[in-house]
Amino acid sequence: MNAAVLEPRTRKGQHTREAILARAMDIASAEGLEGLTIGSLAEALDMSKSGLFAHFGSKEELQLATVQAARAFFAQEVMVPGLRGRKGLPRLCSVISAWLDYAEKEVFRGGCFFTAVAAEFDSRPGPVKDAVAAAMKEWVDSLARLIREARELGELDRRAPADQLAWEFNSLAMGANSAYQLQRDAVVFTYARRAIRDRLKAFTAPGVRVPL
Amino acid sequence: MNAAVLEPRTRKGQHTREAILARAMDIASAEGLEGLTIGSLAEALDMSKSGLFAHFGSKEELQLATVQAARAFFAQEVMVPGLRGRKGLPRLCSVISAWLDYAEKEVFRGGCFFTAVAAEFDSRPGPVKDAVAAAMKEWVDSLARLIREARELGELDRRAPADQLAWEFNSLAMGANSAYQLQRDAVVFTYARRAIRDRLKAFTAPGVRVPL
DNA sequence: TGACAGCACGAACGATCGTACTATTTTTAA
DNA sequence: TTAAAAATAGTACGATCGTTCGTGCTGTCA
Numbered sequence: 001m002n003a004a005v006l007e008p009r010t011r012k013g014q015h016t017r018e019a020i021l022a023r024a025m026d027i028a029s030a031e032g033l034e035g036l037t038i039g040s041l042a043e044a045l046d047m048s049k050s051g052l053f054a055h056f057g058s059k060e061e062l063q064l065a066t067v068q069a070a071r072a073f074f075a076q077e078v079m080v081p082g083l084r085g086r087k088g089l090p091r092l093c094s095v096i097s098a099w100l101d102y103a104e105k106e107v108f109r110g111g112c113f114f115t116a117v118a119a120e121f122d123s124r125p126g127p128v129k130d131a132v133a134a135a136m137k138e139w140v141d142s143l144a145r146l147i148r149e150a151r152e153l154g155e156l157d158r159r160a161p162a163d164q165l166a167w168e169f170n171s172l173a174m175g176a177n178s179a180y181q182l183q184r185d186a187v188v189f190t191y192a193r194r195a196i197r198d199r200l201k202a203f204t205a206p207g208v209r210v211p212l
Numbered sequence: 213m214n215a216a217v218l219e220p221r222t223r224k225g226q227h228t229r230e231a232i233l234a235r236a237m238d239i240a241s242a243e244g245l246e247g248l249t250i251g252s253l254a255e256a257l258d259m260s261k262s263g264l265f266a267h268f269g270s271k272e273e274l275q276l277a278t279v280q281a282a283r284a285f286f287a288q289e290v291m292v293p294g295l296r297g298r299k300g301l302p303r304l305c306s307v308i309s310a311w312l313d314y315a316e317k318e319v320f321r322g323g324c325f326f327t328a329v330a331a332e333f334d335s336r337p338g339p340v341k342d343a344v345a346a347a348m349k350e351w352v353d354s355l356a357r358l359i360r361e362a363r364e365l366g367e368l369d370r371r372a373p374a375d376q377l378a379w380e381f382n383s384l385a386m387g388a389n390s391a392y393q394l395q396r397d398a399v400v401f402t403y404a405r406r407a408i409r410d411r412l413k414a415f416t417a418p419g420v421r422v423p424l
Numbered sequence: 425t426g427a428c429a430g431c432a433c434g435a436a437c438g439a440t441c442g443t444a445c446t447a448t449t450t451t452t453a454a
Numbered sequence: 455t456t457a458a459a460a461a462t463a464g465t466a467c468g469a470t471c472g473t474t475c476g477t478g479c480t481g482t483c484a
Contacts, residue, residue: 009451009452009459009460009461010451010452010460010461011451012450012451012460012461013451013460029335030336031335031336032246032332034246035246037440037441038441039440039441047462047463048464049442049443049464050463050465051461051463051464053443053444054461054462057443058443109335110335111335116331116334116335119327119328119330119332119390120244120331122322122323122393122394123241123242123243123321123322123328123393124242124243133394133395136391136394136395137395163403164403164406164407167387167391167400167403170387171383171384171386171388171391171404172380172383172387174383174386174387174390175380175382175383175384175387176383178330178334178383178386179379182330182334182341182344182348183349191376191379191380194376195376195380195411198411198414199407199410199411202410202414221429221430222430222482224430224431225430225431228431249470249472250471250472250473251472259433260434261433261472262432262433262435262473262474263431263432263433265472265473265474266430266431266433267431270472271471271472271473
């Protein structure tokens, strides 16, 4: 069976599929992609298990589709608003700020979808882990690219290690999301902002303002 | 039934219980505390489901016992070797180093137990989440205490924000563990060490060596 | 030696999991 | 308008989940 090519062929099918994936992202952010159960998902959407199941053909395909949906959602929610900032340091800070806001606003019940799912699948080899790892890498690479842009514009020191910093900022943002979910103390977002700002300041000329 | 007070009354029972929890920590680090199944755990230990079950009385009690065992294990594996460093900055760096080594050596299949379990339970209210949150808080507080000691010895600037830094270092270490599990590239441990070292250097007098 | 406590076992429970089949309704295209 | 196609529902399956129950085994102490 080739379930990977199951795709909706009508507007209605498309609409249903989108509704399913929106709920799936929300549930998975809190319960994980394994805790995301076909029965409970169907019930939450007032449809039958088998009707929902037919959209994907297997649970793994549902999980993969959810990861792709989350990737698109993240781009829409974080990258698009973030990229409105002026190229260079402002844009970098704008993207990071959008990401922290997205975590703090709890757009999903469980906070950031990828933070939850990455931890869940990081030691489960398979297509789902590969998809999650690819999405994370794509995101960190985007951050590194923004850092290099700021460097080329002379706003950051030429020696600023882009990959290192991108990884750091991602770790701090994920850490803020996790700590907030766990302890429910929003001060961690202040910690994260300050940590990133201080780190960036170390690579700017004295007096340059880091807009974060 | 009061399953919480189920405790072994013979040396043999004690021994079995320890063997169960050792396996449980290992499995849960990779599959999570929900993925940790009584059946699979029993099979891995060559015992019957019911025999194993009787040691705890419920799955939640098994999960709680596993968290407590992991707390003790972490103290033994990270805090004890770390505290051998001389009081102050060396001890702080020694503890952080022990923690990064423990993650990199993959003492458990899935890396750090608490990183995995914190992400899994951070949006599942209940006694297990509470236990995990308490353990994490205890650990970050320990780091903050070490930072304050270094500050009081004059090795770190008086303005070094202990809670902020403790949170940062924990985020970076957890981030290194996660990224390593996900991408299997050990360079992230170098990133984490460098990030923490640079951050500490910003609060030391020029020329002071940060032993990390 | 006998009684008893603690440990472990096998069998079975109801519930729920993912999945497979068939039937019915709804949408689309001619 | 009608026939094909797609979407959804209904039902049932084998497997596995956590849990319960009754029963032995084993070592200890009177």
